[in-house]
Amino acid sequence: xxxxxxxxxISIIPLLIGISFLAFILINLSESDPAEVALRVNxxxxxxxxxxxxREELGLDKPFxxxxxxxxxxxxxxxxxxxxxxxxxxxxxxxxxxxxxxxLALVAFVMIVFISxxxxxxxxxxxxxxxxxxxxxxxxxxxxxxxxxIGLLLIWFFSIKLNLLPxxxxxxxxxxxxxxxxxxxxxxxxxxxxxxxNMVQNKNENFVLYAKARGMKEGIILKRIFKNSLQSAITAxxxxxxxxxxxxxxxxxxxxxxxxxxxxxTAIFNYDYPVIQAxxxxxxxxxxxxxxxxxxxxxxxxxxxxxEV
Amino acid sequence: MGGLNKLMRDRSAMICIIFLTLVxxxxxxxxxxxxxxxxxxxxxxxxxxxxxxxxxxTDQLGRCIFSRLLYxxxxxxxxxFITMIVTIVIGTLIGGIAGLFRGKIDExxxxxxxxxxxxxxxxxxxxxxxxxxxxxxxxxxxSIIAKxxxxxxxxxxxxxxxxxxxxxxxxxxxxxxxxxxxxxxxxPNTVGEISVLxxxxxxxxxxxxxxxxxxxxxxxxxxxxxxxxxxxAKNVMTIYPELMLAPGIAILVVVAxxxxxxxxxxxxxxxxxxxxxxxxx
Amino acid sequence: xxxLEVKNLSIQDTQSNEVIVEDISFKLERGRSLxxxxxxxxxxxxxxxxxxxxxxxxxxxxxAAYFEDADMLRMKxxxxxxxxxxxxxxxxxxxxxxxxxxxxxxxxxxxxxxxNLIISRTEAKQVSLRELERVGIKxxxxxxxxxxHQLSGGMLQRCMIxxxxxxxxxxxxxxxxxxxxxxxxxxxxxxxxxxxxxQSGTTFIFISxxxxxxxxxxxxxxxxxxxxxxxxxxxxxVFQHPQNEYTKYLVDTRIKxxxxxxxxxxxxxxxx
Ligand SMILES: Nc1ncnc2c1ncn2[C@@H]1O[C@H](COP(=O)(O)OP(=O)(O)OP(=O)(O)O)[C@@H](O)[C@H]1O
Ligand SMILES: [Mg+2]
Numbered sequence: 093x094x095x096x097x098x099x100x101x102i103s104i105i106p107l108l109i110g111i112s113f114l115a116f117i118l119i120n121l122s123e124s125d126p127a128e129v130a131l132r133v134n135x136x137x138x139x140x141x142x143x144x145x146x147r148e149e150l151g152l153d154k155p156f157x158x159x160x161x162x163x164x165x166x167x168x169x170x171x172x173x174x175x176x177x178x179x180x181x182x183x184x185x186x187x188x189x190x191x192x193x194x195x196l197a198l199v200a201f202v203m204i205v206f207i208s209x210x211x212x213x214x215x216x217x218x219x220x221x222x223x224x225x226x227x228x229x230x231x232x233x234x235x236x237x238x239x240x241x242i243g244l245l246l247i248w249f250f251s252i253k254l255n256l257l258p259x260x261x262x263x264x265x266x267x268x269x270x271x272x273x274x275x276x277x278x279x280x281x282x283x284x285x286x287x288x289x290n291m292v293q294n295k296n297e298n299f300v301l302y303a304k305a306r307g308m309k310e311g312i313i314l315k316r317i318f319k320n321s322l323q324s325a326i327t328a329x330x331x332x333x334x335x336x337x338x339x340x341x342x343x344x345x346x347x348x349x350x351x352x353x354x355x356x357x358t359a360i361f362n363y364d365y366p367v368i369q370a371x372x373x374x375x376x377x378x379x380x381x382x383x384x385x386x387x388x389x390x391x392x393x394x395x396x397x398x399x400e401v
Numbered sequence: 402m403g404g405l406n407k408l409m410r411d412r413s414a415m416i417c418i419i420f421l422t423l424v425x426x427x428x429x430x431x432x433x434x435x436x437x438x439x440x441x442x443x444x445x446x447x448x449x450x451x452x453x454x455x456x457x458x459t460d461q462l463g464r465c466i467f468s469r470l471l472y473x474x475x476x477x478x479x480x481x482f483i484t485m486i487v488t489i490v491i492g493t494l495i496g497g498i499a500g501l502f503r504g505k506i507d508e509x510x511x512x513x514x515x516x517x518x519x520x521x522x523x524x525x526x527x528x529x530x531x532x533x534x535x536x537x538x539x540x541x542x543x544s545i546i547a548k549x550x551x552x553x554x555x556x557x558x559x560x561x562x563x564x565x566x567x568x569x570x571x572x573x574x575x576x577x578x579x580x581x582x583x584x585x586x587x588x589p590n591t592v593g594e595i596s597v598l599x600x601x602x603x604x605x606x607x608x609x610x611x612x613x614x615x616x617x618x619x620x621x622x623x624x625x626x627x628x629x630x631x632x633x634a635k636n637v638m639t640i641y642p643e644l645m646l647a648p649g650i651a652i653l654v655v656v657a658x659x660x661x662x663x664x665x666x667x668x669x670x671x672x673x674x675x676x677x678x679x680x681x682x
Numbered sequence: 683x684x685x686l687e688v689k690n691l692s693i694q695d696t697q698s699n700e701v702i703v704e705d706i707s708f709k710l711e712r713g714r715s716l717x718x719x720x721x722x723x724x725x726x727x728x729x730x731x732x733x734x735x736x737x738x739x740x741x742x743x744x745x746a747a748y749f750e751d752a753d754m755l756r757m758k759x760x761x762x763x764x765x766x767x768x769x770x771x772x773x774x775x776x777x778x779x780x781x782x783x784x785x786x787x788x789x790x791x792x793x794x795x796x797x798n799l800i801i802s803r804t805e806a807k808q809v810s811l812r813e814l815e816r817v818g819i820k821x822x823x824x825x826x827x828x829x830x831h832q833l834s835g836g837m838l839q840r841c842m843i844x845x846x847x848x849x850x851x852x853x854x855x856x857x858x859x860x861x862x863x864x865x866x867x868x869x870x871x872x873x874x875x876x877x878x879x880x881q882s883g884t885t886f887i888f889i890s891x892x893x894x895x896x897x898x899x900x901x902x903x904x905x906x907x908x909x910x911x912x913x914x915x916x917x918x919x920v921f922q923h924p925q926n927e928y929t930k931y932l933v934d935t936r937i938k939x940x941x942x943x944x945x946x947x948x949x950x951x952x953x954x
Contacts, residue, residue, distance in 0.1 A: 107515065107516065107519055110512070110513075110515070110516035110519075111516055111519060111520065113516075114516055114517070114520065115528070120532075219739070220739070232657070232660070232661075233653070233657065235604075235656075235657075235660060236604060236652075236653050236654075236656035236657035236660055237649075237652075237653050237656075238608055238611060238612060238615075238628070238631070238649065238652050238653075238656075239608075239612070240612060240615050240628075240631065241631055241645070241649040241652065241653075244631065244634070244635055244638065244645050244649075245645065245649075247638065248638055248642045248645070252638065252639055252642070296738040296739075297779070298774065298776055298779040298780050299779060299780060299781055299782045299783070301731070301736045301774070301780075302772075302774050302780040302781065302842075303782070304735075304736055304763075304766060305734065305736055305766055305767065305771070305772040305774065306766070306767050306771075306790075306794040306797075306798075306845065307763055307764075307766045307767030307768055307794070307797055307798050307849075308793065308794070308797060309763070309797070310759070312793065312797075316782050316784075316785075319782075319784055320782065320783075320784060334521055335521050335523070338521045338523040338524045338527075339523060341523065341527065341616070342612055342615070342616060345616055346635075356527060356531070357527075357616060357618070359531065360527070360530060360531040360534075360535065360618065361535070361617075363534070365531075365532070368527075368528065368531035368532065371524075371527070371528075371531075372524060372527070372528040372531075375521065375524040376519075376520060376524065379519065379520065379521055379524075380519060383519070393784075394783075394784065395783070395784060395829040395831065
């Protein structure tokens with residue numbers, strides 16, 4: 093087990109290098125000169141000397157590879173430079189916005205797990221019945237609905253029409269409900285489909301037939317089916333965490349939620365490159381770490397994986 | 402072909418095909434079909450209800466919603482098409498090279514795909530737009546960069562699957578005949594499977610493009626686009642919520658039709674969808 | 683006394699409209715074991731699985747299967763569950779995939795015994811150990827702690843036999859019970875079956891390619907080909923005077939090949 097984990101951790105190193113390189117290239121795609129942009133947003137006329145000075149300050153005069161190394165080492169230390177817009181350290185800005193995003197993602201995640209797992213179990217027990225078909229119909233429609241449209245409809249219904257919940261911001265604990273539901277909505281349909289199909293498929297596996305032949309009760313058999321489907325569910329749900337955090341971009345903008353999604357979109361409009369860079373870097377690292385954790389949890393869970401150590 | 406027959410007999414799938422064809426035609430002939438200009442402002446007629454002059458009413462600037470919806474097909478749906486076509490061409494070329502030549506090239510291409518696929522596509526797109534700035538061309542480029550790796554993978558595995566099936570013939574014959582086998586067996590099958598996958602994917606591309614436009618990162622005003630129309634509707638939500646209906650429903654119906662058709666195609670031609678799992682209905 | 687009577691059993695796959703089993707009828711009397719033979723894919727396994735309702739929902743079964751005058755095909759889920767294992771136990775053909783891979787063999791054996799014999803866990807463990815030793819597993823305590831993927835197909839097959847025997851049902855259906863076993867273990871297992879027949883009065887349905895085994899263990903035999911039953915009668919009669927072309931072919935080739943081996947087997951098992 094320990095060896096498996098070590099092996100897995102070592103195996104992500106090339107991936108991390110690849111990703112950081114890709115992130116760096118993406119960041120350097122920009123058509124405009126960052127030095128010039130930095131000057132402009134601070135309302136300094138970009139004269140030739142000023143641009144040259146700024147380039148030096150930002151380290152843009154160094155060769156590409158050297159810049160990459162500097163960028164990676166300082167990023168690992170949490171130093172992403174200062175925001176072009178307000179000159180505050182980027183890490184501070186992100187640090188302020190991150191908790192809001194994490195809270196939103198966490199609430200949405202709990203909803204996703206709870207609803208998709210229970211809906212899948214219902215579908216499996218009552219396969220082919222009206223319950224199963226209703227849930228599947230709902231899933232089909234939900235998958236074709238734009239998430240932001242759902243958000244708007246929810247605001248209109250619960251905030252404007254019923255005046256039950258706040259429309260935006262983060263004023264009280266009820267504020268999180270609508271954004272979290274909106275965020276969860278799109279994912280629930282995906283995971284109900286995934287987990288349900290897996291469970292229904294497992295229902296006809298040989299081990300279920302044999303459990304029936306052994307005279308086991310429905311409840312025990314269902315538990316076995318569920319346990320066997322759990323692995324793919326954990327993988328899928330685990331992978332949904334970074335996707336959820338990435339998906340907060342739209343929701344945070346609809347609900348004016350002060351998280352990193354909103355921060356990054358604002359940064360895009362302001363050409364605030366250091367903030368965008370930091371956002372991309374953090375998301376990529378988060379994605380890789382979640383990937384790793386999911387693999388490890390799966391291995392702990394499945395005795396067949398343990399053997400391969 | 403058994404699959405084609407099966408599809409022809411599937412009534413709901415045929416309805417989807419007819420519907421989507423009509424949508425495409427409506428987009429092409431929008432200038433002739435639209436009763437009004439989609440961008441001309443007419444403040445006197447703002448927020449008008451449904452009438453014979455304005456089949457779906459007007460928005461807060463007095464623009465005809467129906468006309469904007471029709472022209473919106475050209476942006477929302479056609480841009481999704483362009484994105485997909487370019488992505489598929491790139492994926493087919495690179496995936497084809499990997500699948501046909503194998504060896505070192507294949508190895509390198511697959512490692513690069515790994516890196517691209519280990520990035521959540523949402524973040525990748527934001528990163529690219531962040532660097533290149535908002536705009537229609539940029540979201541198309543961003544989507545292509547975010548998606549090419551997946552298509553490359555799929556094309557490669559499909560080609561390998563069929564090349565292995567025809568392996569013996571493939572090995573025996575040489576030169577011209579080899580090309581012949583590729584043209585006769587591998588290519589049609591690959592094209593078929595890729596079109597099924599593309600249909601399944603079309604809905605999500607439409608959703609993505611409209612979402613970016615909704616955020617203001619894609620299509621810029623006043624060009625009509627469904628996601629943007631929803632963004633504009635958001636501003637008058639308290640006084641005139643009906644404005645949210647038309648564009649939202651338009652997206653929903655078109656995406657649902659693509660998803661449904663994709664599933665039927667997948668059933669009819671028995672295509673595996675890789676890791677993502679089958680959609681259900 | 684007729685324990686089990688199958689009448690005009692047909693099975694169809696509604697997805698492909700393929701007929702898997704067509705019009706099978708047989709009777710099982712107490713103490714008279716039945717053999718089912720036939721080539722691969724002829725529908726042997728599906729016949730018995732269909733009878734017990736161990737099939738996918740898209741597969742339909744028609745006809746009737748009476749167990750002590752109650753038709754199992756028209757029973758409620760709960761009633762058929764009471765018959766499975768407790769009255770009719772089944773040893774599945776594919777041992778490798780029969781157990782839940784996420785749980786130990788011991789746990790799965792134990793739950794079966796607790797459920798069907800209504801005994802405590804400690805008792806169940808003792809019974810498990812005893813039964814595993816009976817099917818020739820020496821290090822039984824170790825085996826109980828193992829996960830299915832850690833055991834060979836032959837081991838798992840013997841675990842299934844042990845489970846079936848432990849419950850002491852009226853009927854044991856054994857689907858290819860000796861395929862994954864080596865010659866020596868095969869002999870041991872067959873001896874176990876004979877012991878169960880003699881001692882506990884268990885009646886068997888054996889599905890096998892091995893005509894030697896069938897001849898040794900059964901009183902009646904049913905021959906299947908292409909989903910249909912082509913011959914049914916007393917084992918000796920069928921094998922000595924096969925009526926059907928296919929049975930003739932089957933008997934000819936098999937008997938020729940296995941005569942010598944079979945005789946040695948018989949001698950040995952009499953001594954055992
Ligand atoms: N779950 C299933 N769904 C659909 N068809 C099936 C299923 N299981 C078996 N069949 C089909 O039923 C037919 C009979 O299968 P069965 O397993 O009963 O054969 P068999 O006589 O036991 O063969 P073998 O000696 O190889 O075990 C086969 O053609 C098979 O394709
Ligand atoms: Mg069989």
